[in-house]
Amino acid sequence: MNIEPIVNGIVIDHITAGKGAELYSLLGLDRLDVPVALIRNVPSKRLGKKDIIKIDAELPVDFDVIGYVDPGATVNIIRDGKTAEKRTMELPEILTDVIKCRNPRCITSTEQELKHVFRLADREKREYRCIYCETKAE
Amino acid sequence: MRNVIDILDLSTQEIDSLIETALDIIDDPAKYSDICRGKKLATLFFEPSTRTRMSFEAAMYELGGNVLSMASAASSSAAKGESVADTAKVISCYADIIAMRHPKEGAALVAANNASIPVINAGDGGHCHPTQTLADLLTIKREKGTLSGLTVGICGDLKFGRTVHSLINAMSRYEGTRFVLISPEELRVPDYVIDESIVRKGIPYTETADLDAAMPELDILYMTRIQRERFFNEEDYLRLKDSYILTADRMKNAGPQMIVMHPLPRVNEISVAVDDDERACYFKQVLNGKYMRMALILMLLGEAGKLSGPAVPRMIQL
Known part of the structure; x- marks a missing residue:
């Protein structure tokens, strides 16, 4: 399978196989009006297989979302056909409007346009808690 | 802007200072009786409450200040659908400090933001x-002479009881604390509270359903009410309400x-006959709550630069 190399854009590489679609959705890539490729189950020496996302435009990307979904992913910024910047991800301390608080007693369930904000409570367990009610993210 | 959302x-050190101020108020109330003249406390209570609201209002009056209060949530703009954020912005134009109760978790943080x-x-x-926890801490300090080295038994609804989680958080910071958590299985302290406030700090604790067996070793027995309003299911409430x-x-x-404490109101979890026992301290907590609220109002108004004069305690001029 061949996909044209990107001249200016973003490649999200080393995505754990199966997580590409979730990332595609959470990053809102379905709403972009530029060429985007989600390639699944690509053979990988390190991971066995992996997913890759290629975006044919240099757009602002929410690295927190990538870090939350798959901290093992890498992001390559491509300029003039070359890798201009390579970033490794980590779990973000704060997640804003990435996941929703499901606690019906939480103020986020009623307050108009209130952002859903979670803090990293336990890095080892990858556990996030709502900053308003402390309910664990599902 | 400094707020107090969580204990x-x-x-x-600040709690020690608040206790010091509260004890000074108890010793010499006249010194504080005019310190908040011209200042207004807005009490925003979106959920029924008698004692906490009146405690805040009494506290502000005894500091010489004034109170702006809404009669009930039903008569406020919230009933028309106003957000907590907008309410907080509007009330900021009228008052110098806000005390807020709301049925939704996190509402006070939204107001503060x-x-x-x-x-x-x-x-x-x-x-x-x-502020209930501040009342509890002053009570413990006055009755036991210390906040350290105590075995604290907490009994009843340890799942939904907000006073319980705040008390655990507060007491877990004092050396030598040990917790005995007494509840039915369904109302145990949530795992995250145990993990974050007890286990990670290496604090010894036990969980039991047996109040009688736990009592001999306790310095403090903190009783709580099984709260009807926290249950979605009336059947569960009826099954558990008389557990202890x-x-x-x-x-x-x-x-x-062993002293007996309770955040009140009680329903039937402490027999009225216990009131005559000199170890019963729950009505002292009520009075202590007013003094700690006075100390807290002073601290926050002082830090906001809204107080001045020779009677302002040293701690709030920091």
């Missing part, structure tokens, strides 16, 4: 109730040093 917003004056959380659903009732007879299991 952990206050360091142990939007107000331009200090916000005190007077209870946000089942989440936090820091402290009677005069049961008090025989306790040592002479």
